[in-house]
Amino acid sequence: MKNQVLVFVKSTTVVLFISALISLSVWMFKGNFIAAFILSVSFQYILFSFIGGIINNYFVQQTRQKELDKLEQLSSILECSSCKKANVITFIPDEKERVEFVCDGCTKKNVVNIVFSVARVTEPIIMNSSNTASATISNA
Numbered sequence: 001m002k003n004q005v006l007v008f009v010k011s012t013t014v015v016l017f018i019s020a021l022i023s024l025s026v027w028m029f030k031g032n033f034i035a036a037f038i039l040s041v042s043f044q045y046i047l048f049s050f051i052g053g054i055i056n057n058y059f060v061q062q063t064r065q066k067e068l069d070k071l072e073q074l075s076s077i078l079e080c081s082s083c084k085k086a087n088v089i090t091f092i093p094d095e096k097e098r099v100e101f102v103c104d105g106c107t108k109k110n111v112v113n114i115v116f117s118v119a120r121v122t123e124p125i126i127m128n129s130s131n132t133a134s135a136t137i138s139n140a
């Protein structure tokens with residue numbers, strides 16, 4: 001957070017300094033100092049936000065690619081929906097792309113439905129026999 005404030009102050013100082021230089025040169029050629037200053041400040045902010053957007057987008061893409069690389073390939077033997085021939089296919093389970101394969105036998109296109117099923121892990125009930133035994137003794 002503190003770092004971001006520092007970056008903001010730094011970049012703003014640079015923008016204001018450059019704008020002042022531009023406005024000064026405009027003013028020396030008998031131009032309007034204030035108008036040149038406002039124009040160059042806004043121009044630089046538009047330029048920086050544009051470049052910043054591109055850089056940001058690039059890093060988002062990079063991160064996404066890394067996440068995709070982490071996903072392991074799945075291999076499976078699937079029957080062709082047309083001729084029932086068994087095909088060995090390998091794919092990366094990406095949620096955006098649908099998985100398709102072309103059959104080796106009839107060269108028809110197949111779409112793979114990936115279904116994940118979830119089951120609860122059942123724990124065995126442990127009978128506490130020593131407790132039951134002592135209760136029986138005290139009752140007798």
Ligand SMILES: [Zn+2]
Nearest residue numbers: 080083103106
């Ligand atoms: Zn087939």
